[in-house]
Amino acid sequence: MRIDGLPLLLTGLALVFAAGLAIAVLWDRAGPVLRSALVVASVLGVAATAALQLNRMTATVGSAPDLVTATAAGPGGRLVEITIAGPASGMTMPAWVYLPPGYATGHERYPVVEAFHGFPGSPKGWLRKLNAVGYLNQEIAAGRMAPTVVAFVYQTPDPLVDTECTNLVGGPQAETYLTVDVPAAIETRFRVRADRAAWGLIGYSAGGFCAADLLLRHADRYAAAASLSGYATAGIRVGDGSERTTNDVAWRLRHLSRPAASLYLGYAADDGHPRRDSLLMARLATAPMSVTTGVVAHGGHSDAVWRTMEPPAFDWLSSRLARPAPSSRLDCPARSSGPACPISGS
Amino acid sequence: MTLTGLPLLALAVVLTLAAAAATVLGWSRGGPVRIPLRMLTLVTTQALVVLTAGLVYNRSEQFYPSWQALAGQTGTTAVAHGRDGRLDAAFTDGRPRPWQPSGSDAWQLSTPPAVTVPDGYTGRDLSFPVLLAVGGPASPVSSPAITVSIAPGPRTLDLPGLPASLGADLRTTSHGWVLVVAAARVPLAGRLITEFPGRFAAVAVVGSGPAPAGLGIPVRVVAGWADAVAWASARTTPALAPPQVLPAVIRP
Numbered sequence: 001m002r003i004d005g006l007p008l009l010l011t012g013l014a015l016v017f018a019a020g021l022a023i024a025v026l027w028d029r030a031g032p033v034l035r036s037a038l039v040v041a042s043v044l045g046v047a048a049t050a051a052l053q054l055n056r057m058t059a060t061v062g063s064a065p066d067l068v069t070a071t072a073a074g075p076g077g078r079l080v081e082i083t084i085a086g087p088a089s090g091m092t093m094p095a096w097v098y099l100p101p102g103y104a105t106g107h108e109r110y111p112v113v114e115a116f117h118g119f120p121g122s123p124k125g126w127l128r129k130l131n132a133v134g135y136l137n138q139e140i141a142a143g144r145m146a147p148t149v150v151a152f153v154y155q156t157p158d159p160l161v162d163t164e165c166t167n168l169v170g171g172p173q174a175e176t177y178l179t180v181d182v183p184a185a186i187e188t189r190f191r192v193r194a195d196r197a198a199w200g201l202i203g204y205s206a207g208g209f210c211a212a213d214l215l216l217r218h219a220d221r222y223a224a225a226a227s228l229s230g231y232a233t234a235g236i237r238v239g240d241g242s243e244r245t246t247n248d249v250a251w252r253l254r255h256l257s258r259p260a261a262s263l264y265l266g267y268a269a270d271d272g273h274p275r276r277d278s279l280l281m282a283r284l285a286t287a288p289m290s291v292t293t294g295v296v297a298h299g300g301h302s303d304a305v306w307r308t309m310e311p312p313a314f315d316w317l318s319s320r321l322a323r324p325a326p327s328s329r330l331d332c333p334a335r336s337s338g339p340a341c342p343i344s345g346s
Numbered sequence: 347m348t349l350t351g352l353p354l355l356a357l358a359v360v361l362t363l364a365a366a367a368a369t370v371l372g373w374s375r376g377g378p379v380r381i382p383l384r385m386l387t388l389v390t391t392q393a394l395v396v397l398t399a400g401l402v403y404n405r406s407e408q409f410y411p412s413w414q415a416l417a418g419q420t421g422t423t424a425v426a427h428g429r430d431g432r433l434d435a436a437f438t439d440g441r442p443r444p445w446q447p448s449g450s451d452a453w454q455l456s457t458p459p460a461v462t463v464p465d466g467y468t469g470r471d472l473s474f475p476v477l478l479a480v481g482g483p484a485s486p487v488s489s490p491a492i493t494v495s496i497a498p499g500p501r502t503l504d505l506p507g508l509p510a511s512l513g514a515d516l517r518t519t520s521h522g523w524v525l526v527v528a529a530a531r532v533p534l535a536g537r538l539i540t541e542f543p544g545r546f547a548a549v550a551v552v553g554s555g556p557a558p559a560g561l562g563i564p565v566r567v568v569a570g571w572a573d574a575v576a577w578a579s580a581r582t583t584p585a586l587a588p589p590q591v592l593p594a595v596i597r598p
């Protein structure tokens with residue numbers, strides 16, 4: 001039984017009813033000890049069932065093997081599960097990688113997008129709640145998006161620790177994992193481009209902050225980022241005070257030189273904090289940065305809003321990244337130890 | 347009654363308290379239906395406690411600011427608008443054609459630019475990036491981008507208005523273009539990159555020796571035109587159908 005499955009939730013509800021029935025039936029005959037035990041069991045049952053449903057809504061803990069199987073036979077792209085062991089960060093986490101239609105038979109190297117989830121959350125938010133594979137298949141089939149490899153990655157090794165994709169002092173080195181270990185693993189295992197022009201970021205909620213922050217902090221590695229209902233600030237303590245300076249998107253845009261990079265800012269008009277922060281970032285991200293905004297009329301901070309934003313944001317990202325190209329026309333990535341990587345005439 | 351307003355929250359609190367009171371007061375009543383009654387009031391109270399907690403949390407975090415949001419309605423549909431180039435019909439895929447937009451006299455070229463649209467241009471509504479070849483052979487080399495071959499004259503200093511004119515005449519992208527220039531034309535390339543910021547993604551210089559510095563975008567020195575065009579073409583953005591677009595903020 002999956003922890004995020006409907007059967008377990010229904011079991012929880014059944015236990016709540018059973019505890020209620022036990023209290024109703026046994027109350028008159030029970031002594032103080034049994035009465036206390038019944039009440040505790042009932043309260044715990046309600047709390048646990050509510051927690052199960054919250055976990056289902058945020059897709060924080062649980063597995064997605066069925067998604068991997070489901071895409072293996074279908075006509076669209078394929079989802080594969082890999083483990084990314086991070087020699088630089090010390091983090092080792094599973095990740096799901098979308099390989100576009102044509103990947104298996106083609107010879108080109110593809111652009112890459114790293115996708116960040118919200119907090120609490122996990123890559124399964126993209127895969128289960130936001131139907132990312134379905135939207136990617138749809139946009140690529142319609143020609144609005146070039147075939148692209150998309151990596152759905154974890155931002156934290158602990159579902160209760162909010163890293164905001166930073167290197168926490170004395171904690172997980174999420175930034176190093178996401179900007180060094182993940183790219184190295186993707187470039188080694190898959191036929192992708194290694195150049196900056198072909199790497200982009202996307203994220204919703206806390207993942208939106210991650211996308212904007214990491215684009216500015218690693219503009220030598222990423223060319224474009226899409227923030228969906230994201231924030232300008234981390235909202236956590238990194239441990240070195242950088243959440244007020246170099247890990248604050250608005251601070252960076254005000255005080256540091258802006259890179260020639262592209263930023264997409266999507267938000268719902270009735271989602272106060274992300275709306276204010278997106279407007280602030282849009283105002284500050286002047287040339288040589290390029291900003292595109294996308295406003296959803298209403299829907300708050302919810303899956304429905306992000307599903308509305310997904311196709312426009314993916315289309316935008318693809319239009320900002322370099323195209324799939326034959327290996328022979330790309331410069332050999334320094335770290336590539338895997339597939340042959342001939343260098344173009346120079 | 348709004349989802350995040352005080353009235354609904356107050357109602358939920360009152361109902362929760364009422365259910366709790368009914369549970370306590372009705373515990374020893376009800377005769378033969380006593381057990382089902384206990385069950386009903388107890389589970390109703392529990393459900394109302396959870397509901398009230400949910401309303402408080404949602405009121406503070408504003409995940410669902412409205413009933414519409416809770417129902418998954420965003421009131422927004424992304425739309426894709428294609429557009430035609432004025433001269434689309436005049437071009438045949440892969441066949442170069444002279445191009446003389448109004449204002450091109452200012453470019454002081456020795457011959458009008460030759461423009462070639464790539465395979466896949468005709469019959470679909472894709473927008474293409476542009477490869478600007480400056481000072482190369484008259485017959486262009488094949489590229490997946492729209493190729494504009496420019497033969498600069500002795501007085502050609504820059505190409506004012508070229509991207510806008512080309513964008514009106516053909517379905518071009520606004521960015522992700524590349525330059526392929528003869529070594530002697532690097533200064534002109536530098537002026538184009540400065541004059542049209544954000545437009546060019548890379549420049550290939552046909553010749554030998556070290557890559558010129560200070561252009562601000564990836565540069566590669568390549569020995570032959572065909573290799574230079576291939577290298578630069580790989581750095582363009584893809585040719586795409588009109589994107590799905592959400593309404594934008596006019597200017598924050």
